[in-house]
Amino acid sequence: MSATRTGSVWRQPAQVWAVAFACVVAFMGIGLVDPILPAIADSLQASPVETELLFTSYLLVTGLAMLVTSWISSRIGAKATLLIGLGLIVAFALLCALSGSVDMVIGFRAGWGLGNALFISTALATVVGAASGGSAAAIVLYEAALGIGIAVGPLLGGLLGEQSWRAPFFGVVVLMAIAFVAILLLMRGPASPRQPMPLSAPLRALGRPALAILAVAALFYNIGFFVLLAFSPFPLGFGAMGIGFTFFGWGVGLAVTSVWVAPVLMRRLARTTIILTMLPLLAVDLIAAGLVVGNPAALVVAIIVGGLLLGIMNTVLTEAVMEATDLPRSVASSAYSAVRFIGGAMAPPIAAALAHAFNDTVPYFFAATSVLIAALTVLLGRRVLAHIDDAGQGAGEDAEAILVGDAA
Template identity: 50%
Template sequence: MSSGAKPASNPFRQPRAVWAVAFACVISFMGIGLVDPILPALASDLHATPSQVSLLFTSYLVVTAVAMLVVGWVSSRIGAKRTLITGLAIIVVFAALAGTTDTVGGIVGFRAGWGLGNALFIATSLAVIVASASGGFAGAIILYETALGLGIAVGPLLGGELGSISWRGPFFGVSALMAIALVATVLFVPELPKPAKPTALAAPIKALRHRGLLTMGIMALLYNWGFFTMLGYAPYPMELGAEKLGLVFTGWGLLVAAFSVWFAPRLQARFGTAKVLYANMFALGIVMAVIAAGVNTPTVVIVAVIVSGAFIGINNTLTTQAVMLVAPVERSIASSSYGFVRFIGGGLAPFVAGKLADRFDLSVPFYLGGVAFLLAIVVLASGHRLISAAEADLAPTPVLEPVGEAVPVQRPVVVAIGATPDAAEVVAAAASIAREAGAPLEVVRVRETVIIEEMAIDPEDDSDARQAVNDLVDELTAQGVTATALLLHSVGDHAAAGRVLAQHADEVHARTVAVGRSARGPASQFAEGSFTSALTHATRSTVVLLSEGETPHPLNPAVLAGLRQA
């Protein structure tokens, strides 16, 4: 069997195109956290009220919301690279203009343009990284997760440092860094193919007719109402300078990144999406009540905001997880619909909070934010059956789909592969085991939709996955190996996919199940759940780990010698 591309030993060994976009991702993820440390300085230096300053959130998020409706339509027609470049160019221009103005109204207006650019960039960046990565899909995801974590954590820190010099610093800083990313993207990112079928302009709006997607969108609107109330107004009662505010929100950002990337998927697998979201929303409601009650005690506000990062990280991932579970439309369309509704909530909240703070006192917006979190529980409960039914359909027992003609096999060797560069080598090694055991080979292509923070992406198109596994089967057949193929679809849960394969292996009385070595590190596998570990513990079959140039290594008590006797 042809070897194909050699797997990258390190997910960070990537082409310049990937690094160019990853660098831009770090700057983009700094986003809102970058400006939080300068909010009090803006109000003071520009002689504005907190409610006036809050409009820079409103303009940014409302424009982002509307842009989410058209990003798919634009990208499917001009291509991912041009969409990416357009978004970066808009950010460079409008971030710089925001730093040159002398009025709050000017900043608010230029932040609106920034929001348009960010929507275009974020909607395509992950897809470009995945398409350009040489380290395979898993390596691309690791790199994107790293960029996300760095951006969320470093943004407030950089904003605080630059803001301590001048409130204009963060704006000029973003513009300069994004300009570097723009040049690198133009030079290093290749043209990527457009989708075979362009996205219809009205598709995201039409998708909201589906009850499950609309329910999750309204829940996210309420969640974002509370979240952006806190983000927009918590800096004021802290009574800190820009540098110290930056440190506070850096601590917050570290918890957001850690809990969204590592712990949210594990909690979802253990307790289920809806249960975790109920508890999480309730906890956020308590945090907001604490901030409201302690609004005159800076230490209380500081601690509450930092702690909230853990709950926000979980929520960002699991609300997206729930949307992908219940949405009966394509992932990209569901993301656009959901993004539109939730960003509307985020945009309106700071404006309303400002009016309430001016009319009453600063505690009232936080109490209202807490109520919004509790109302989100009620909305989510109205769609509980939809989410539970979707989870039951997708995990733990999704149906394995035959590729081509379904041919019954007896006691096969099963090999699981993904969209990785070493897939051909893993299949070749498994074919050797099948020949030695005198058994047919069953190739299972695992196609997982990955949920990262607020993004969802498929590693490959369904048609590409089918073609890839068909090519492998044809090559095996030409070599005299009896082989069949299956597709295993999974959404955001590595461990559930492993258990599904284990169940299938037991049903067909597999002689052994062969898997390749995971590109994800031990920490990620522990937090997100390991496909291989779940498979090993759930099946009665022998599981062997295959690595290029190494003897197959058994992962459970059975030994390879038993295969020859079976």
């Protein structure tokens, strides 16, 4: 009997749990700075646009570095790549905590992004390769780690941010050091045979039509994602804890739908159908956020609803990318993630600039437009993505079976 039928997504080898824990901490780093953005702006005399560059430098370097991560990991191995990535995050998070100007924090966040790229692209391929229950179980576990990390990150950032804007960065240093030790001690077993990838492999991968369509769609989708995540702390007007609790709710919604709702939908619907349903709903939610931006309570509701929709989108897109080509998963993941993170890098400063030039409503309308462009990209490329729907017809059922387990 297959692992899919006999086991649960939660019954995994120790090395998978080590990588999953490190993923939680890595994804915490994305939302950790959310609650302290206003505090950083005040303490370091930075404008909102300058403060949003904390996201841009991090995400831009993460995206560009993704283009070389498969080349590196195919030569030095997954474990060494993960450890180097975690080590860089520890070093640059510490430098962020010790910085005396916003320019220094922006620069050190870029170094943090390099470590993040080495870790994230390798972690997904590692979890997919080592997890019990096949790729569906691995992706559910990976998305669960993403959801938990994104949920806990703002809450921890808010708690520590009440003490000082530097405290969340020190928190990352401690947690990433623990993750480093976990990978070092628990990731064992025979090394997989290394097949060195050419440096051009991710760029060539983007020449595959299905992967290119998904990458372009993800670029515009990520603009909506990061406008909601990175811009919203400013119009909310809350303190660090208020922002932290808001995005904790957002992250919990994202985690719940990515782990439990997305597999149920994939059992019933084609992947492209889910994407073409969720993206317009997300656009409506972003428009609503723009219309109620002056009402903090209503904006909180829009943010949390957005998290519910984003969770479904993240899982479905990740599964679609894994099935888009016959390329090694690390190459497909690196190529797709490079384009996706570049979209995320553009969003925060553009949103802040639009708010400064017009008002706080316009950034959300900009985000909604970007999300609709993502939907149009998938719609126009649906024929090219037909094989992804065919591959996904049993995936949702398998994923649901993995989640609930088989009592037999």
